Every structure is written in C-alpha cells, then in structure tokens.
Amino acid sequence: MKNINWRLASNHLILLIGVIFMSLPVWVAFSTSTHTAETILREGLQFWPGSNFIETYREVMFEEAGVMKSVLGITMLKNSLILGIGFAVGKVIISMLAAYAIVYFRFKLATPLFWIIFLTLLLPLEVRIIPSYEIVAGLGLLDTNFGLIVPLIASATGTFYFRQFFKSIPDELLEAARLDGASPWRFFVDMLIPLSKTMIAAILIIMFVVGWNQYLWPLIMTTKEENYTLVIGIKQIYQILSEGGELPQYQKAFALTIMATLPPVLVVLFFQNWFVKGLVESEK
Amino acid sequence: MATVKLNNIKKVYPNGAEAVCGVSMAIENGEFIVFVGPSGCGKSTMLRMVAGLETITKGDIEIDSKVINNVSPADRDVAMVFQNYALYPHMTVRGNMAYGLKNRGLAKAEINTKVNEAAKMLKIDDYLDRQPNQLSGGQRQRVAMGRAIVREPKVFLFDEPLSNLDAKLRVQMRIEIKRLQRRMGVTSIYVTHDQTEAMTLADRLAVINDGRIEQMGAPIELYNNPKTLFVASFIGAPHINLIPARFENKKLVCGNLKLPGFKNLPEDIELVLGIRPDFLRPDTKGQLEIQVDLVEQHGADNLVYGALKNSSNDTELCFKTTQNTLPDIDSNLKLKFEQKHAMVFNKSTGERLI
Ligand SMILES: Nc1ncnc2c1ncn2[C@@H]1O[C@H](COP(=O)(O)OP(=O)(O)O)[C@@H](O)[C@H]1O
Numbered sequence: 001m002k003n004i005n006w007r008l009a010s011n012h013l014i015l016l017i018g019v020i021f022m023s024l025p026v027w028v029a030f031s032t033s034t035h036t037a038e039t040i041l042r043e044g045l046q047f048w049p050g051s052n053f054i055e056t057y058r059e060v061m062f063e064e065a066g067v068m069k070s071v072l073g074i075t076m077l078k079n080s081l082i083l084g085i086g087f088a089v090g091k092v093i094i095s096m097l098a099a100y101a102i103v104y105f106r107f108k109l110a111t112p113l114f115w116i117i118f119l120t121l122l123l124p125l126e127v128r129i130i131p132s133y134e135i136v137a138g139l140g141l142l143d144t145n146f147g148l149i150v151p152l153i154a155s156a157t158g159t160f161y162f163r164q165f166f167k168s169i170p171d172e173l174l175e176a177a178r179l180d181g182a183s184p185w186r187f188f189v190d191m192l193i194p195l196s197k198t199m200i201a202a203i204l205i206i207m208f209v210v211g212w213n214q215y216l217w218p219l220i221m222t223t224k225e226e227n228y229t230l231v232i233g234i235k236q237i238y239q240i241l242s243e244g245g246e247l248p249q250y251q252k253a254f255a256l257t258i259m260a261t262l263p264p265v266l267v268v269l270f271f272q273n274w275f276v277k278g279l280v281e282s283e284k
Numbered sequence: 285m286a287t288v289k290l291n292n293i294k295k296v297y298p299n300g301a302e303a304v305c306g307v308s309m310a311i312e313n314g315e316f317i318v319f320v321g322p323s324g325c326g327k328s329t330m331l332r333m334v335a336g337l338e339t340i341t342k343g344d345i346e347i348d349s350k351v352i353n354n355v356s357p358a359d360r361d362v363a364m365v366f367q368n369y370a371l372y373p374h375m376t377v378r379g380n381m382a383y384g385l386k387n388r389g390l391a392k393a394e395i396n397t398k399v400n401e402a403a404k405m406l407k408i409d410d411y412l413d414r415q416p417n418q419l420s421g422g423q424r425q426r427v428a429m430g431r432a433i434v435r436e437p438k439v440f441l442f443d444e445p446l447s448n449l450d451a452k453l454r455v456q457m458r459i460e461i462k463r464l465q466r467r468m469g470v471t472s473i474y475v476t477h478d479q480t481e482a483m484t485l486a487d488r489l490a491v492i493n494d495g496r497i498e499q500m501g502a503p504i505e506l507y508n509n510p511k512t513l514f515v516a517s518f519i520g521a522p523h524i525n526l527i528p529a530r531f532e533n534k535k536l537v538c539g540n541l542k543l544p545g546f547k548n549l550p551e552d553i554e555l556v557l558g559i560r561p562d563f564l565r566p567d568t569k570g571q572l573e574i575q576v577d578l579v580e581q582h583g584a585d586n587l588v589y590g591a592l593k594n595s596s597n598d599t600e601l602c603f604k605t606t607q608n609t610l611p612d613i614d615s616n617l618k619l620k621f622e623q624k625h626a627m628v629f630n631k632s633t634g635e636r637l638i
C-alpha cells in the first residue's frame with residue numbers, strides 16, 4: 001500500500017515539474033507584458049503581474065502604430081482567424097471528399113492513388129514552396145486570403161483519418177441506404193457527415209491550431225502589412241523594437257505573443273470534450 | 285405484390301469464387317420462399333443479386349416479368365432486412381423508417397401517416413423518437429422490419445434477420461414475421477441457415493448446397509420425401525439417423541447387422557440408410573438394437589440416444605418417444621421401423637435410391 005502511494009506521489013511530482021517547466025515561461029511572458037518598458041529595462045523579466053495590463057494591450061491591439069507601422073493588432077488577429085478557420089475547414093472538406101472517393105467508389109488505381117496521397121506526407125510545404133509561390137503569384141493571388149489558404153489545404157493526414165473511419169462503417173449501412181433510394185451525394189450528406197461529426201470536430205481543432213501557427217507560407221505570401229497574421233507580427237515586432245532609437249517596447253512584444261497563443265489554447269480548452277471523443281470513440 | 289423469376293443465374297466473384305452456379309426458380313405472387321443451407325453455400329449472394337447489391341454474372345432475374353439485371357437497387361422496389369439490422373445509427377426510429385420515403389419524394393404528411401401505421405403494426409409506436417442505440421435487439425429488429433414495410437415494396441428480402449436474437453425472441457419474431465407476411469401478402473424471400481425457421485416460415489423451401497438448389501418444394505414434402513442425402517440430413521430436427529451400409533445377398537449389411545426387406549439396390553457401392561428419429565420405436569421384434577447412453581427430456585417428448593449394436597463402426601442413433609418412456613442408461617433396447625420410412629442413399633453421390 002505504502003509503496004503504491006510513493007510511486008503515485010513520484011509520478012505526480014514528475015508531472016508537476018513538467019507542467020511548471022512548460023507553463024512558467026508563458027506566465028513570465030504574461031507578467032512581464034503587464035509592466036512598463038522602463039521597469040523591464042531596469043529590472044529585467046518580471047514574475048508578478050504589474051499594473052500596466054490595460055494600457056499595453058489596448059495599445060497593441062487597437063492603436064495605430066501601437067506595434068507595427070500601421071496595422072492594428074486586432075487586424076492581425078482577424079487575419080490569423082481567417083487563416084486558421086479557412087485552413088481547418090478547407091482541409092476537412094478536401095480530405096473528406098477524397099476519402100469518400102477512395103473508399104466508396106470503385107475506380108482503377110484507387111489504392112495506389114491513396115498511397116501516393118499518403119506519400120505526400122513526406123513532402124512538407126517547405127519542399128514545394130517555390131513552385132507553389134510561382135503558381136499563386138502567376139495567378140495574381142498574392143496578398144489574398146484565397147491564395148493564402150488554398151495551397152495549404154490538401155491533406156494526407158486528414159484523408160487518412162477519414163479513410164480509416166469510413167472503412168469502419170459497416171457495408172450494410174451503404175446497402176440499406178441504396179435500397180432506400182439514396183444517391184451517392186445524399187449518402188454522403190445524410191449518413192457520412194453526421195456519422196463523422198466527432199471526427200470532423202477533432203480534425204477541425206487540430207487543423208485550426210496548425211493553420212494558426214503557419215509561418216513560412218504567410219510570410220512569403222503577404223507583402224502588405226495589413227495582411228500580416230499574428231505569428232508574422234511577432235517576428236516583425238522584434239525587428240521594429242530593436243531598430244528604433246527609443247526605449248525597446250518589450251512589454252508589447254510579450255503582449256502580442258500572449259495574444260497569439262491565446263486563441264488556440266481557448267479552442268482546445270473549449271472543445272476538448274469533442275476532441276477526445278473524436279479520437280477515442282466512433283458512434284456506429 | 286409481384287412475381288420473381290430467376291433464370292439460370294450464376295455468380296462468380298472477382299476473386300474467382302463461384303458462389304452461385306446456375307439457379308432457376310419461379311416465385312409466385314405473395315409466396316414466402318426460404319433459401320436454406322449451410323454457411324457459405326451462396327444463399328446471401330442469391331438474395332443480394334435479387335436486391336441489386338451484387339452484379340449478376342450470368343442469367344437474368346425478372347420481377348413482374350421485367351428483366352431487372354441492370355436496374356438500380358432503388359428502382360427495383362424491393363426492401364431488405366439485414367442480419368445486423370443496418371439501422372441508421374444517428375437517426376431516430378421515425379427517421380429510419382421515413383428515410384426511404386423521403387428519398388422517393390413523398391409529402392411529409394403522407395410519410396407521417398405511413399410511418400405511424402407501420403409502427404403501430406409492429407408495436408414500436410412508443411419508441412419513434414428514440415435512436416437505435418436506445419433500443420433492445422428485438423426492438424431494433426422490429427425497426428428494421430418497419431423500415432422495409434413502410435416502403436410497401438414489391439418484394440421483401442430477409443437475410444438471416446433473426447440470427448442476432450436470443451432463442452425466445454427468435455421464435456416470437458418468427459411467428460410475427462409469418463403473420464405479417466400473410467397479412468400484407470407481399471412476395472418474400474427469406475435466407476436462413478436454421479432449418480426450424482425454414483420449415484416453419486416457408487410456403488416453399490429451397491435447400492441450397494454449394495451454389496445449387498438441391499431440392500425445392502413445400503417444407504413437408506422435403507421432410508417426407510428428400511431427394512438427396514444432403515436434404516435429408518439438413519431438414520428435420522432432431523437430425524436424421526444415418527447408418528453406413530452395403531447391399532449384399534439381398535440384404536442391407538452394416539457390420540454384423542443384416543436387414544432384410546430391401547430390393548433392387550446396387551451391390552458394389554457404399555450406401556447410407558436413413559431413418560428419422562420420429563419413425564423409430566421400441567419393439568422387442570425391432571430390427572435395430574442400441575445401448576442407451578443418454579435420455580434428453582424435452583417435456584412432452586424424450587429423445588433417447590444410444591450406440592447401434594452389431595454395426596462395424598460406432599453409429600449413434602436417436603429416437604423420439606413420449607414423456608413416460610425412460611429407458612435405463614446402458615440398457616439394451618430394440619428399435620423397430622416401418623419399411624416405408626427407410627430411405628437409402630448412394631453415399632458418394634448423395635442420390636436417393638429408395
Ligand atoms: N464479396 C465477396 N468476394 C468474394 N467471395 C465472396 C464474396 N462474398 C461471398 N463470397 C463467397 O461466396 C460464397 C457464398 O457466400 P454467401 O452467399 O455469403 O454464403 P451464405 O450467405 O450462404 O453463407 C462463399 O464461399 C463466400 O466465401
């Protein structure tokens with residue numbers, strides 16, 4: 001009995017250390033962001049929150065030239081949301097349709113095609129970034145949401161997950177639906193989409209976070225400041241801060257970092273039940 | 285209501301498996317046909333070809349004298365009940381039953397009337413707003429039936445619909461299916477591997493073996509007059525007694541046992557004597573003798589099992605008797621059968637000789 005308790009305690013201790021190790025930097029960033037530039041310059045990083053919270057965050061998010069030359073923090077937040085949501089929704093749509101075709105339609109080479117799609121997992125965006133840029137630029141889609149999102153949404157991972165899920169749906173369900181007069185499209189809409197609900201939710205959440213954190217592609221895609229996402233904004237703000245002759249505005253950089261981490265955290269917290277359900281359970 | 289005709293249909297699966305090898309039959313309007321046979325004999329394949337879920341390799345299928353080989357499943361106007369029910373898990377009972385009607389473009393009010401009517405008939409009107417996972421096996425089975433009934437199809441197809449139910453429920457549903465079919469008069473094809481289900485449900489029964497019809501006819505005809513060893517041993521519970529034998533010197537010989545009274549049998553081949561347990565009775569002048577090793581009391585009847593004496597190999601016999609006949613274990617008992625109840629088969633071809 002005593003032994004087990006000790007083991008339990010040590011397990012918890014290790015977990016606790018892990019949690020502190022992971023979250024302490026975030027806490028320090030937050031605390032520091034609530035102090036004035038002078039305090040930070042004089043005393044370094046701050047562990048306890050200061051009194052400058054509202055002022056800093058208002059400047060960062062809502063005031064012109066608060067962080068960037070012209071773009072507001074709130075505009076970058078909006079751009080990031082568009083990218084994250086568009087990325088996630090696009091990926092779900094594309095990968096569901098691809099998996100549907102692969103699993104339910106008997107066409108030649110369906111299996112080899114699937115494995116080719118699967119192999120593209122080995123080819124991340126970075127490998128094809130120059131040709132992709134060429135194409136998007138050639139189509140005149142630089143600095144547009146369309147050009148930002150569409151080249152990213154082909155998804156081998158999503159296709160793979162949906163394929164596995166569709167394969168686990170009993171054939172009789174399709175057969176019953178066929179006898180009930182459901183067309184392929186109706187079967188997709190009336191059966192597969194509702195049955196994949198939790199799966200869709202889980203993929204949406206994961207992909208939102210991945211999309212939100214995209215860096216390289218938005219960086220080369222956007223030339224105008226007003227199209228920057230928060231993640232790019234963070235990168236730029238450090239440049240701006242270190243260039244000028246005035247007092248470095250560290251608190252603003254930290255504030256922007258916190259703003260950039262907050263939405264994914266909120267999404268995961270908010271939808272974690274769905275998320276876990278989608279990964280462990282399939283209602284069939 | 286419709287007639288269904290199979291004209292020499294064959295099915296070869298892409299992997300080369302020959303599941304159905306030339307089956308023909310004509311099904312009358314309103315008839316209840318049962319396909320029965322061991323697992324893997326091709327009965328589901330035949331049913332699925334009628335439904336349109338499998339392509340027909342050769343031959344054709346007619347519904348109401350129209351060839352439907354290339355008609356899509358939805359347009360064949362058939363409804364199917366699956367073994368695992370295949371209910372739409374995310375829809376309510378009402379949704380499940382209404383789905384086929386909705387796809388056919390019926391008006392909402394009409395759908396509602398039909399669903400309510402069918403639900404009442406199947407006594408599931410209390411569960412209309414539940415989802416399948418909130419129902420018991422028997423209730424799910426009823427919903428599956430309901431989904432077929434509301435469509436008012438020309439033909440009902442059942443693929444082992446009762447296999448997933450417990451014994452008691454199976455009997456109950458069996459009776460109900462039969463009643464329902466009588467009442468609606470819809471032509472039905474029912475697939476099962478259970479001979480009791482087959483016997484009790486069928487107007488006509490097709491015993492299938494290895495992708496072929498062994499024999500087709502009224503259940504009682506198949507029981508009384510099986511044409512092959514396979515049919516004789518498949519139909520009838522308890523199982524028919526089979527005694528390996530040869531014909532020598534005008535007698536049927538089985539080890540030291542010599543049975544007179546058989547004529548015109550070939551001398552040089554292996555034979556099988558078949559006698560149903562129902563037609564054996566204890567009699568001091570009986571032709572067969574057994575050493576009793578088990579008595580099963582089923583209530584009104586007892587089943588007595590024992591090893592056949594004087595036979596070359598150990599053959600187990602069984603006979604059916606009344607409640608009061610309780611022979612002692614290990615006692616010897618002579619059994620008599622009427623000559624007219626003895627069937628003789630060619631062992632290698634299964635053909636019936638007498
Ligand atoms: N999709 C298939 N592909 C290849 N062979 C199949 C397929 N379905 C069934 N078979 C084969 O066809 C034969 C008949 O199968 P089936 O009609 O399901 O038998 P039953 O319903 O009488 O048990 C079996 O030998 C089975 O292995």
Ligand SMILES: [Mg+2]
Binds near residue numbers: 327328329
């Ligand atoms: Mg079957």
